[in-house]
Amino acid sequence: MIRLRLDPIACDGRGLCLELLPERIRPDSWGYPIIHPEPVPAALVAAARRAVAACPQLALRLEGGAPAVAPARSG
C-alpha cells in the first residue's frame, strides 16, 4: 500500500502538486494541499511520483509498508 505523506512544516503552498495530482490533492481555502487519506491506487502511482518529484520544498513523499506508530506528545 502506497500512501502520500505531506510534511506540513516544509510545505509552503506553492501548489505544483495540486496540478499534477488533482485526483488525490485538493487546495484548502488558502491554497495549501489537502491530501486524500486513502492509499494511492496503482493507476495513480506514476502521477504521484511526478508530484513528489516536482515539490520544490521536498515536502511530499510516498510511503509504502506498515505505518509507524508513535506517541504524539509529552503527557
Add this chain to the structure above:
Amino acid sequence: MTVACPPAAVARDRGRLLATERALAAAMRLPEHRRRHGGPPWHELPAAPAAGLIQLADAVDLRGRGGAGFPVARKLEAVTRSRATPMLLVNGVEGEPLSAKDRALLTAAPHLVLDGAMVLAVAIGAAAVVVATQARTLPGLERALAERGGQDPVPIRLAATPQAFVAGEETALVHWLMARDPRPTARPPRPFERGLDNRPTLVQNAETVAQVALLAAHGAAGYRSAGTPGEPGSTLVTLSGAVRWPGVYEIEVGSPVAQVLARAGGPTQPIRAVLAGGYFGAYLPAAALDRLLWSRAGLGQWGANSGAGVIHLLASSRCPARDAAHLATILARESAGQCGPCVHGLAAIAAGLRRLAAGPPGALDRELAQLHLWMDEVRGRGGCRFPDGSVATIASALRVFADDWEAHAVGGCVAGAGAAASLAGGGR
C-alpha cells in the same frame, strides 16, 4: 501564583504531591520530603527495572499529565525498545497560559520531581536527565540539587526554556534544547527514537514524573488509596477567573469540581461557563459545575478532557462571545508559524469570531458555516497538535455560546455591551 492565601486552609494537610492546601512559595526541604515519602525510591526497583516500572505504571493506568494523557507504560516501552542508551527529559515548560501547576510543583516539591526523574532514569538506564522549565523556576531546582549533594545515580542537568505556548510541545522542546529553535518538528525521527544528544529520549511532563515518584515510593496499593478504581491517584488543577482564591490545588481524581471550588472560596460572581482543560480544552455551561467530576470519565461525559488541569471560571457579567474571540486571537498569535493551515486558518477563524462578537455581521448561518469549514480545513493538518487543540476549544465556544452568537448577530449582547474579555487579565 501571587494570590492572597486563605489562612485556615494552609493547615489542612491533605496532599500527596503538595504538602499544603495550595502550592505556596516555600519549597519542601529534603529531610521533610524523605520523612513523608521515604528513602530514595529507585532503591525499591526490581532487578529488571524497566519491566517492573512498566508493570507498575500499567497497574494504576498512569497517564501523562501534560495534556495528551498518553499512557506512561507505552512511552517506557517505546524508549527502551532501542539498544541505544536513552535520555530522560522532564518537561516543565508549561506553555498553557492558564496553567501554573507544573511550576508550582517544581517550586513546592522539587524533590518529588527529582526522585521521580531518578526512578525513570534508572528504570530505562538513562545516560542523563534534563529538567527543562522556564528560567524563573530554575533557582529553586538549583537549591534542591545542591541539597541532594550529588547522591543521585544519574546526572541531572537543568535547562531554561522560552515561555511560548508551543515551546512545551515535545518535539519543540527537543528542538529547542538541540538547536535553540523552539518550534515543533514534523518529520521523523520522533524523540523516543532520536532526541537529546541524538539518543532515544523519554519525555514526560513534570507532574507525571512526580506521580512516578509516588508510585515507586508507595506502591500500586498506596497509589490507589486516592482517586477512583478506573483512574486512581490525585492530580493538580489550576483555578482561575471568577474564583475567590485562584491558584494550584491538588484533588483526588474523580472528585466533584464543586468541591475544589468550595476549597477555593467559591465563585466571586454568578458563573456563565467554565473553560475546562485550558486553551486546548472545552467550554462547558455553568450548569455542568454542579455535577462535573474531574476525571477522564467525568469530563468525557461533557465532551471535555482534563488537558493541563485548567479550571477557568467565566463570570456571567463577561461577554462570552468576546472572550472566545479573544482566546481564538491568542491561539492564532501563538501558532509557531510553520504550517500554512495553522497560520492562515487560525487567523481567519479568529478574525471571523471577532467579527461575530463585534456584531451585527448579518447572516449568522453563513458566518457559522464558513467558520466550520475553516475548522475542518485546519483540523489534523499541522506538524503538531496545536491547530487541533485550538479548533476543538473554538468549536466548543460556538456550541456552548450559541445564544450569544445569535444575540450578537442582531446587535445585542446577552452579557451587556462593553464587557471586556476576562481571559485578558483574569488568568493568573
